[in-house]
Amino acid sequence: xxxxxxxRDAIRDVVHDGDVxxxxxxxxxxxxxxxxxxxxxxKRDLTLVRMTPDVIFDxxxxxxxxxxxxxxxxxxPGVGSLxxxxxxxxxxxxxxxxxxxHSHADLANAYVAGASNxxxxxxxxxxxxxxxxxxxxxxxxxxxxxxxxxxxxxSIRPDVSIIHAQKADRKGNVLLWGILxxxxxxxxxxxxSIVTVEEVVDDLEAWPNACILPSWxxxxxxxxxRGATPSYAHGYYERDNRFYxxxxxxxxxxxxxxxxxxxxxxxVAGSEEYLQATTAGPAQEAR
Amino acid sequence: xxxxxxxxxxxxxxxxxxSARLLKNHQVCFVGIGLPSAAANLARLTHAPEVVLIxxxxxxGAKPSVLPLSIGDGELATTADxxxxxxxxxxxxxxxxxxxxxxxxxxxxxxxxxLNTTVIGSYEHPKTRLPGAGGAxxxxxxxxxxxxxxxxxxRAFVNKVDFxxxxxxxxxxxxxERLRLPGRGPTKVVTDLCVMEPAPGTNELTVTMxxxxxxxxxxxxxxxxxxxxxxxxxxxSPATESELMALRDLQQRTMIAHGMANxx
Numbered sequence: 001x002x003x004x005x006x007x008r009d010a011i012r013d014v015v016h017d018g019d020v021x022x023x024x025x026x027x028x029x030x031x032x033x034x035x036x037x038x039x040x041x042x043k044r045d046l047t048l049v050r051m052t053p054d055v056i057f058d059x060x061x062x063x064x065x066x067x068x069x070x071x072x073x074x075x076x077p078g079v080g081s082l083x084x085x086x087x088x089x090x091x092x093x094x095x096x097x098x099x100x101x102h103s104h105a106d107l108a109n110a111y112v113a114g115a116s117n118x119x120x121x122x123x124x125x126x127x128x129x130x131x132x133x134x135x136x137x138x139x140x141x142x143x144x145x146x147x148x149x150x151x152x153x154x155s156i157r158p159d160v161s162i163i164h165a166q167k168a169d170r171k172g173n174v175l176l177w178g179i180l181x182x183x184x185x186x187x188x189x190x191x192x193s194i195v196t197v198e199e200v201v202d203d204l205e206a207w208p209n210a211c212i213l214p215s216w217x218x219x220x221x222x223x224x225x226r227g228a229t230p231s232y233a234h235g236y237y238e239r240d241n242r243f244y245x246x247x248x249x250x251x252x253x254x255x256x257x258x259x260x261x262x263x264x265x266x267x268v269a270g271s272e273e274y275l276q277a278t279t280a281g282p283a284q285e286a287r
Numbered sequence: 288x289x290x291x292x293x294x295x296x297x298x299x300x301x302x303x304x305x306s307a308r309l310l311k312n313h314q315v316c317f318v319g320i321g322l323p324s325a326a327a328n329l330a331r332l333t334h335a336p337e338v339v340l341i342x343x344x345x346x347x348g349a350k351p352s353v354l355p356l357s358i359g360d361g362e363l364a365t366t367a368d369x370x371x372x373x374x375x376x377x378x379x380x381x382x383x384x385x386x387x388x389x390x391x392x393x394x395x396x397x398x399x400x401x402l403n404t405t406v407i408g409s410y411e412h413p414k415t416r417l418p419g420a421g422g423a424x425x426x427x428x429x430x431x432x433x434x435x436x437x438x439x440x441x442r443a444f445v446n447k448v449d450f451x452x453x454x455x456x457x458x459x460x461x462x463x464e465r466l467r468l469p470g471r472g473p474t475k476v477v478t479d480l481c482v483m484e485p486a487p488g489t490n491e492l493t494v495t496m497x498x499x500x501x502x503x504x505x506x507x508x509x510x511x512x513x514x515x516x517x518x519x520x521x522x523x524s525p526a527t528e529s530e531l532m533a534l535r536d537l538q539q540r541t542m543i544a545h546g547m548a549n550x551x
Contacts, residue, residue: 073418105382127428130405179361238361
């Protein structure tokens with residue numbers, strides 16, 4: 001059964017230095033508040049896993065939390081580069097970052113394999129491409145029935161997966177809807193998991209085929225309203241496209257990035273204070 | 288609403304319009320973000336209202352009223368026939384063989400239509416690090432055919448890409464067949480200067496159409512290999528007023544929705 005706790009306690013108890021940490025959400029429901037708490041608690045040597053590192057991992061990488069990144073598309077969606085990721089890869093700042101690169105189809109299959117308790121995933125992919133030459137974990141396998149050559153990739157089984165969802169009920173059953181990405185697979189494939197939610201309700205009022213993660217597959221549920229901002233929560237709030245654009249300016253230099261996290265991450269006690277500041281006004285703006 | 292003195296189409300608009308014309312009504316199209324998404328939605332808003340647009344984030348049959356800024360904008364989910372998980376999109380729908388057309392952009396393309404969105408320079412010591420693969424490698428191999436849209440320059444159209452992120456025709460000829468790839472590969476490359484198609488046999492990209500007013504020299508100068516022209520090079524018919532109006536309305540709505548000056 002999931003325990004309800006503050007986000008601070010959840011990150012302190014569940015995420016350890018050196019963990020393989022997946023934080024999923026495909027543009028939608030990205031667990032930003034949890035990412036900030038990981039930064040605030042100065043977790044180190046993490047292997048970060050996300051199909052699209054997005055601004056959330058740009059922040060964690062710039063803050064020095066990551067040793068390694070596993071990913072499949074590393075841009076700022078609709079805007080351009082992730083400057084902190086590039087600075088880490090190109091200039092080893094704030095320290096070297098090992099990268100392990102895949103395609104979306106590969107990582108999506110690898111999460112399914114993890115949730116399915118399989119050691120690897122089989123797929124049609126990569127034939128004729130150069131990525132397998134640079135990532136030794138992308139291999140091939142012969143179909144034992146037809147002899148066809150297929151791509152094989154190791155499953156993803158994180159130590160911890162963190163996702164954000166719309167609702168939990170009082171038992172800690174979680175409901176999410178809209179663009180679902182690989183969130184369900186990330187939680188089911190992980191040893192431990194944290195779900196932040198917009199709100200707690202008496203009854204989820206879910207239809208039979210809804211995407212529900214039962215309380216007993218989750219370790220912690222934390223109520224963090226607006227916990228996905230600047231990404232969005234379908235039915236609750238929109239994506240803050242302006243922030244994604246502003247991030248390009250903030251993250252471009254080490255100094256402005258450092259100033260931003262000093263004020264907006266280290267300078268606040270928790271997500272409530274940060275979100276109050278951002279809804280009230282200019283805390284997120286470039287400075 | 289109709290401005291009788293409508294500004295003529297820009298080269299970027301013509302590229303988008305010429306790409307949109309390629310999509311047929313009722314086709315199922317796996318859409319990349321940016322220019323492909325603009326072209327695919329323009330097709331839906333003009334001659335192909337029943338085209339089925341699929342985005343890798345999970346929406347199937349998306350009918351966005353404004354162009355998405357990211358591949359997972361809420362507008363895509365809200366307007367879709369259904370939204371499935373990302374593994375399902377790649378496993379059942381793309382790998383399952385349900386996609387007629389994969390619509391892709393790229394940073395770099397070569398004479399055999401291989402695409403690079405990973406690195407300029409070497410992988411270990413890149414001159415420029417690009418975002419990487421995303422869904423493109425499997426779209427390029429599994430969609431029944433692939434349309435590619437990108438601006439033409441000698442830097443983008445190279446003899447050999449620095450990194451094959453997504454395969455076109457590999458080394459040319461029957462390379463795709465030897466790799467047993469499910470799809471036919473790129474059938475059209477649309478740029479702001481011309482349309483290229485793989486030549487029968489060699490599968491080398493060859494100019495088959497020119498935008499009105501573009502010269503062969505311009506295309507040659509903007510291509511990093513000695514580009515060949517088909518025997519009969521057609522001139523692409525100019526944008527109709529309704530195409531141009533639909534595109535400009537779409538861009539205008541998009542800019543307002545995203546609160547920004549440039550919505551491409």
